[in-house]
Amino acid sequence: MPAEPIRFLIVDDIEENLMALEALLRRDGLAIDRAKSADAALELMLRHDYALALLDVHMPGTDGYELAEIMRGTERTRSVPIIFVTASEVNEARRFRGYEAGAVDYIFKPIDPLILKSKAEVFFRIGQQARDLERQRDQMLEIARARDRAMAQLKAHADNSPLALVECDGALVIRRWSQGAERLFGRSAAQMVGLPLPQAGWLSAENIAVLSGWLASAPDPATPPRFSTEFTVTQGAGRALECEVYGSVLASAEGAQSLSLQILDITERRQAEEVRSLLIGELNHRIKNTLANVQAIARQSLRQAVDLRSFERSFMGRLQALSRAHSILSDATWASAPLDQLIDDQIRAGTLDGERLHRSGPRVDLSPDTMLRMALILHELGTNAGKYGALSVPEGEVHLSWALAPEGLTLRWEERGGPVVATPDRKGFGMTMIGSSATGDGDWFNTDWRPEGVIWTFGLSRGVTATRSRAMAQTGDCPAAAAGAGALAGRRVLVVEDEPLVALDISFELEDAGAEVVAVARTLSDALDTASRVRCDLALLDGNLNGEPVDRVAALLVSRGIPFCFVSGYGREHLPRDFQTVPLVEKPFNPDALRSVLCDIMVMPAAADLPPPGLPA
Incomplete structure (x- = not known):
C-alpha cells in the first residue's frame, strides 16, 4: 500500500500568489492544498493533517496573524508549523506578534526560490519522519495487540486444558503453575510457585531424578529436546494418580535452562483398560463355557435320543431355554435378574402352561450363573411334566413355591392331578442334567x-x-403355539440374512412348512435390490447385515405392503427405532415359534395392499 503524501497548506487571497508558491514547492510525495481565506483554510485543516502551513499575513477579513492564533487555540492544529509570507517590512513588534502566534519563520516577497525550497525541505523531511514514526507506532500497537491476543488465547487454552502445565527453572524451582495443575493436584499457584520440586510433595524422589536427567541433556536452541514418561503422582488429598508427563528443555540466549512440563491424568483410562481386559477375559470365559454347555447338551441329547426328530426337539428346547435366559441377563446388563421373569419366559415359550401353574414366593433375583442353571432346570421340569407328568393331562397342574432364608433359597416344584407316578427305572439326560445343575458348592436337590x-x-x-425396588415382572399368557398345518403352504417368502448357515436353516424350516423361499439376500445392497423387485407374500429380516442397519430395507418392505418380522440375536432396543411394533423372533429361533409369528403377520393389517406407483409388483 503506497505511503500517504506529505501535505502543505498555502493560504493567500491572491490566486496568482497561490499558483506561484505551488509551482515552487511541487515535488514527488508532496500534496499541496490551497485556500484563499482563513475560513477555507480552517475547513481544510479539519479534514487533513499538515506538515507545514504558509500563511499570507495581509488578507481581508481574518489576517494571517489571527488565523495563526486560531490554529494555536485548537487542539487539532496546534502543532502545525507556520511560516508567514509577507510583502511588507516587518518591524520588531509585528515580528514578535507573529512568533507569539506560533510562527516558526518569515518569508518575504518577492520570494527567493532557493530560500523557500530550503525551508520547505526541512519541514518535508520532518513530515516524512513523523509519518514514518506514526506508521511504526501503529505497527507496534498492532503487534502488541496481536501479542496480547495470543497471550490471552494461550492462557485460556492453558487454563481450560485438561493438561496440567508446570514450568520450572534449571534448579527445578516451580515458576508457573496453571489452573489445570490446580484442578489436577488440588494445590493453588500461590502455594506452589517458588517451591523446589522436592518440597512440593506431588512427585517422588525417583520422578524428580528423571526430570533432573532431562535437564542434564545438552539442549539445542534450534530443536529443544522433548521427553515423555509416565509417573504416579500424589494429589493434594493424598490420592495417587497415573499420569503421562511430557517435557521440553529450553535454553535462553544467556544459557539459562528451564523445564516445561505437560501432565495428563490417565487414571480413568488405566482403570478402563483394566476393566476392558477383565471384561474381555470374562466374555471369553462365558463364550467358551456357553459353547461347552451347548456341546454337552448336544452330545447327551443325541446319546439319549431314539431318532433324529426327538433329538431335534430336545436339543432345540434346551438351546432355546439357554438363549432366552441369556436375553434376560442381557437386558439386565448381566447383573442379577428376577426369578419371576425367568418363569414368565418359560410360559411365553410354551414350556409351562400359565393357567395351570400356581406360583408363590418372595421377589428374588438370581445371579447370571444361577439364572442359566435354573433356566435349564425349569425347562426340563416343564418338558417332563408336559410329556409324562401333570401337564400331560387337562386336569393336571403344577405348584411352584419358594422361600428365602439366610442359608439360601428353597424352591419346591410339586405336580398334582397327573397320571400315577412311579420311580423311573432309568435316568434320562433331563434328570441327569437337573441333578448336575442343582448340586455343587452347597446347593442340593431332592426328588x-x-x-x-x-x-x-x-x-x-x-x-x-431379595429383589430391591423393582416391580415384579408381569406374567404373559402367550405360549408359542405351533402354526396350523399348511398355513404357510404356497406362500412366497423373502429371507434377508447375512449368516449363510442361519439362512439355510431358515429356508429348510420354511420349505418344510410348505412355503417357497423366492430369494435369500445377504448384503444391504442385495436386500434393497431384491426387496424392490421380487414378488413375495412375507419377509424375514435380519437385525443388521454385516454391521449395516436395515432401516431402509424395512421401510421398503412397508412401502410395498409386504408383512415381515425381524429374526435377530439383538434385543428390541437395537433394532430400527421406527419399526418397534414389528414382531421379533430371537436367535437361536424355535421353529414352531417362527411359523407361529409368520402366520400371525400374514393376517396383520399391511401398510398397503398394493405397492405404490413406481415400484414393481
Missing part, C-alpha cells in the same frame, strides 16, 4: 416320587438375593 405327583425340592445357597 420325591409320590404316586399323586412328583415333588422336586432345590436348595440354592448362593447367587440369590
